[in-house]
Amino acid sequence: MMMDHDDDSHDRTATDRRRFLKCMAWAGAGTLWTMHAGILQARTLGGEANAEDAASAMKDASFSFVQISDSHIGFTKAPNPDVTATFKAALARIDAQRVQPDFVVHTGDLTHLSRPAEFDTVDQLVRGSSTRRAFFVPGEHDVIGDNGRAFFERFGEKQTRGGWYSFDHRGVHFVALVNVLDLKGGGLGWLGPDQLAWLKQDLAARTSETPIVVFAHMPLWSLYPAWGWGTDDAGDALSMLGRFGSVTVLNGHIHQIQQKVEGNVTFYTARSTAYPQPAPGVGPGPGPLKDVPPGQLSSYLGVREVRHVQAGRTLALTDEALS
Incomplete structure (x- = not known):
């Protein structure tokens, strides 16, 4: 984005960036996010020039x-x-x-009502894709009636009794958290002392230079607590992540793209593949956005590709709508 270099250029740049991010929460175009030392740069995808720009930014992944x-x-x-x-x-x-991803991360609400047939459908569809491996965390819709037993039996990694887990992949440490059990007032997520104690131990062996990717269903920042869009004790987890130079947090739950940077931590929420929800605070509350213009549903839905750039220890994110 080109700006004149006058005295208020910094303020106008910040304003334009906020406006851009707000628009991108609803836009159908893909977006390439590149993170350098906690600073996000955004490029829209589409068109030959932008495609070349995106390819150049991601070529070293x-x-x-x-x-x-x-x-x-x-x-x-x-x-x-x-x-x-x-x-x-x-x-x-x-x-x-064109280049197949190493794996897929599903950040929850695989199903709507935790029914066996719904879990069966997810399992069959994922197994039928060409993806090498898939990792899952539950959403609140996946733990209805049985506290997540069916979900964890089918999609859990079984590293811990509570269902949370971690793994390493090519120099990046991934942490999968569960924050949809024992929800707090207003529907806020909850990690709990057992999971936090495990997280402290899990991170202890990692050097501060290790890139960390955390994923969970509900946002780990107070996106909109009045609608339950946050996690009550997330601050305890984030304090443990403060010593790492690069931390990326991926969440679902709100069915739209939102992002926030706090120091060394960058938070992202993702689109749903099912239906959009209203922007934070717009309307009486969360839920399916029913007044989607005819023929435009796919522009509200999508997936996110993340590439790790080894040389700069950066993560480049591409949000793609289904349209």
Whole structure:
């Protein structure tokens, strides 16, 4: 974005960036996010020039993975009575990538009502894709009635009794947290002392230069607490992450793109593959956004590709709508 270098250029740049991010929460174009020392740079995708720009920014990536979220298999109402079809479309977009990702991360709400048939559908569709490996965390819709037992049996990593886990991949440490059990007042997420104690121990062996990627269903920052869009004790987890030079937090739950940078931590929420929700504070509360213009649903849905750039220890993020 070109700006005149006058005295208020910094303020206008910040204003334009906020306006850009707000618009991108609803836009259908893909967005390439490149993080350098906690500073985000954004490029819209589309058009030959932008495609070349995106390819240039990502050419040094050592590996990539895809975030997918909120498939809500079993949902049958407006604005999307066929969420299975849009989930299939999301997986097909991943399969069509020129360079296949190393794995997929699903940040919760695989199902809408935690029914066995819904879990079966997710399992069959993911297994039928060309993805090598998939990692999951539960959403609140995945733990209805049984405190997550069916979810963890089918999609859990079984590293810990509580269902949280971690793994390393090509120099990056990934941490999967569970914040949808024992929800707090107003529906806020909750990690709990056992998980926080495990996280402290898990991070203790990592050097401060290790890039960290954390993923969970509900946002780990106070995005909009009045609607339960946050995690009550997230501050305890974030304090443990403060010594690391690069921390990226990926969440779902709110069905739209939002981002925030706090020091060395960059937070991102993702689009759903099922239906959009209103912007924070717009309307009476969260829930399916039913007044989607005819023929435009796919522009509100999408997936996110993340590439790790080894040389600069950066993460480049591309948000792609299904349209």
